[in-house]
Amino acid sequence: MNGVxxxxxxxxxxxxxxxxxxxxxxxxxxxxxxxxxITRSMTFPKGFNIDRFRHIRELMPPHLYLARSYxxxxxxxxxxxxxxxxxxxxxxxxxxxxxxxxxxRNDAAxxxxxxxxxxxxxxxxxKVETPPLFAxxxxxxxxxxxxxxxxxxPRYVRGKVGVVQLHHGGHxxxxxNAHLQGEAPQHxxxxxxxxxxxxxxxxxxxxxxxxDLWESYLDPA
Amino acid sequence: MTQHSHAHDHDHDxxxxxxxxxxxxxxxxxxxxxxxxxxxxxxxxxPAAIDAWIEVYESKIGPRNxxxxxxxxxxxxxxxxxxxxxxxxxxxxxxxxGRQGQHIVAVENTPDVHNLVVCTLCSCYPLSVLGxxxxxxxSAPYRSRAVIDPRGVLKEFGLELPDHVKIRVWDSTAEIRxxxxxxxPAGTERLSEEQLAALVTRDSxxxxxxxxxx
Numbered sequence: 001m002n003g004v005x006x007x008x009x010x011x012x013x014x015x016x017x018x019x020x021x022x023x024x025x026x027x028x029x030x031x032x033x034x035x036x037x038i039t040r041s042m043t044f045p046k047g048f049n050i051d052r053f054r055h056i057r058e059l060m061p062p063h064l065y066l067a068r069s070y071x072x073x074x075x076x077x078x079x080x081x082x083x084x085x086x087x088x089x090x091x092x093x094x095x096x097x098x099x100x101x102x103x104x105r106n107d108a109a110x111x112x113x114x115x116x117x118x119x120x121x122x123x124x125x126x127k128v129e130t131p132p133l134f135a136x137x138x139x140x141x142x143x144x145x146x147x148x149x150x151x152x153x154p155r156y157v158r159g160k161v162g163v164v165q166l167h168h169g170g171h172x173x174x175x176x177n178a179h180l181q182g183e184a185p186q187h188x189x190x191x192x193x194x195x196x197x198x199x200x201x202x203x204x205x206x207x208x209x210x211x212d213l214w215e216s217y218l219d220p221a
Numbered sequence: 222m223t224q225h226s227h228a229h230d231h232d233h234d235x236x237x238x239x240x241x242x243x244x245x246x247x248x249x250x251x252x253x254x255x256x257x258x259x260x261x262x263x264x265x266x267x268p269a270a271i272d273a274w275i276e277v278y279e280s281k282i283g284p285r286n287x288x289x290x291x292x293x294x295x296x297x298x299x300x301x302x303x304x305x306x307x308x309x310x311x312x313x314x315x316x317x318x319g320r321q322g323q324h325i326v327a328v329e330n331t332p333d334v335h336n337l338v339v340c341t342l343c344s345c346y347p348l349s350v351l352g353x354x355x356x357x358x359x360s361a362p363y364r365s366r367a368v369i370d371p372r373g374v375l376k377e378f379g380l381e382l383p384d385h386v387k388i389r390v391w392d393s394t395a396e397i398r399x400x401x402x403x404x405x406p407a408g409t410e411r412l413s414e415e416q417l418a419a420l421v422t423r424d425s426x427x428x429x430x431x432x433x434x435x
Contacts, residue, residue: 008341008392010365016377018357021423026279026353031250034257036278036353037271042260054343059236070344070359072249075256080238087265090241096255098262105264114273118282122323124396149232152394154341156368166326168397179232188395190326199369206387209368212395 001148002155004062009156009199032071039074040117041109045085051178055150056080126185128170133187133215138164140191141221142213150178153217157209160197161221165210166190173214187215283352284423286317287400290327290350291426292418295405305329308400312350321398322349328391329402330428335386336401337375337428339367340393347398351423358427368392378429401426406434 007013027033056077060068064076082088092099109117134140144159145151152174171188192210195203245252260266290312294301304311308327325347328336340346341364346354357363366374371388375381382388391399403425409417424430 005342007361007365008339008367009369010361013361013365016357016360016362016366016374018378018424018429019355021284021355024355028356029250031253033275034271035249035253037274038253038257038260038266040274041270042266055232056235057343059232060239064239064242066361069249070356075249075253076239076242078256079241080235082265083238083241084235088259088263090244092259092263093241093256094244096258098259102263104262108260108264108267109270110267111269111273114270114277115281118277118319120319122320122396124324152342154392154394156341168324168395171395174395188397190397192389203369204372204384204388206384207371207389208387209390209392211392212397214395 001058001150002146003058004060004065005058006155008154028069032069035071035074035078039078041114042078043087043105043108044081045087047180048081048085049177051150051172051174052180053077053081054174055178056084058150124172125168126170126172126183128185128187130187132167132189134164134167134189134218134220136164136167139221140164140189140218142191142211143217143219145217147175149175151175151217153213154211156198157191157193157211157213160193162191162193162197162211164189165192168212171214173216175214175216189213189215189218191218278353282319282348284350284421284426285418286315286352287347287350287423287426288418288421289315290317290400291402291421292414294327294402295417296414301402304402312400317349319349321345322347324396325350325398325400326391327400327402328389330404330431332404333386335382335388335428336399337367337371337388337390338393338399338401339364339390341365341368342392342394345393345396345398347400350400351426355423375429378424380430401428403430403432406432408434 057073060076141161142157168188170185172183173186176182176184190210191213192208195207294304304327308325312325344359368390371390420432425432
């Protein structure tokens with residue numbers, strides 16, 4: 001979707017405000033730590049996945065997306081996922097208490113499972129039966145597509161020509177996975193674009209921007 | 222109803238669920254506290270597991286992991302070769318695994334090429350080697366400008382690169398995570414691997430800084 005989350009190339013957000021890394025706190029408030037722990041350990045609806053998490057974040061109304069801080073986005077995603085999955089009601093979220101007589105589960109992730117979960121999660125490579133359509137060094141054009149659903153092809157590369165730099169094999173396809181329509185793995189490539197191809201003649205003649213793009217985002221050029 | 226339009230309707234509800242925010246307190250501390258109480262009552266979360274996750278990021282996973290990778294690559298040419306060819310496995314050799322770190326590409330800074338990492342679409346970051354991302358990495362100014370004005374962004378970090386240096390920006394749009402292998406500073410020839418690791422900053426592994434010999 002062409003949402004507020006797709007920020008690459010926007011103007012008007014002001015300068016970056018770096019904090020000195022030696023003195024920067026890990027959390028800027030205690031609730032941020034709690035929200036991270038909740039997100040990592042809570043029971044999500046069946047089939048939930050990281051692409052769906054990202055998509056729900058993109059669906060935040062733009063004014064909230066811009067006004068709220070990072071871990072507050074996670075709060076919004078968790079609440080929307082709980083409501084959508086029927087795991088909690090609006091009244092329960094508002095009150096902070098379970099409705100009288102509601103079911104209590106006993107399958108929440110335990111503290112002693114946390115480290116094993118951290119070490120084992122996060123493999124997105126999958127076998128793809130078809131050979132890759134593109135070879136390293138080949139010129140490709142990112143398709144000018146504007147799906148209203150989840151996608152990971154940023155607006156700023158659509159219609160632009162780049163060169164395949166890396167081939168990563170088959171990877172879970174977010175555009176279907178976010179909508180619980182299956183992992184539908186595709187070949188994934190890193191495509192390098194010149195700054196001038198993306199931003200015009202005023203950009204540096206040397207600089208380059210790489211994006212990771214799935215096969216169905218690309219055409220030969 | 223087709224499967225596709227059914228999913229579409231379901232996801233329309235998903236957007237609608239964000240409407241609840243107008244009925245909730247604005248202070249996130251209050252909302253998060255209420256959420257934790259609710260989930261605990263319903264058996265959807267175990268507060269001890271929340272504590273354990275916080276502990277993981279406070280003491281087990283952080284930029285010291287990435288600094289060990291960098292220092293090893295500086296002193297061991299065979300390791301550096303493996304790291305640049307197959308970052309994931311070279312990093313797994315040091316027992317750094319897990320979320321946002323199973324697929325890592327290491328990119329080398331040289332006198333002619335400077336690499337910079339961003340995630341314009343969300344805030345993807347190589348957690349297993351760098352820990353949690355700093356607030357600025359997740360902010361709209363960095364996400365919007367790193368790809369269109371990398372030289373301007375680097376200046377805000379106090380890093381001005383000469384025109385002959387090529388900047389290569391890596392936008393983490395998939396599950397590949399990028400780790401910058403910074404240049405080893407001159408004058409560090411006699412330092413041990415451990416002493417070198419102590420010099421490596423988080424910012425240098427994102428590409429917004431260089432490593433200084435101190």
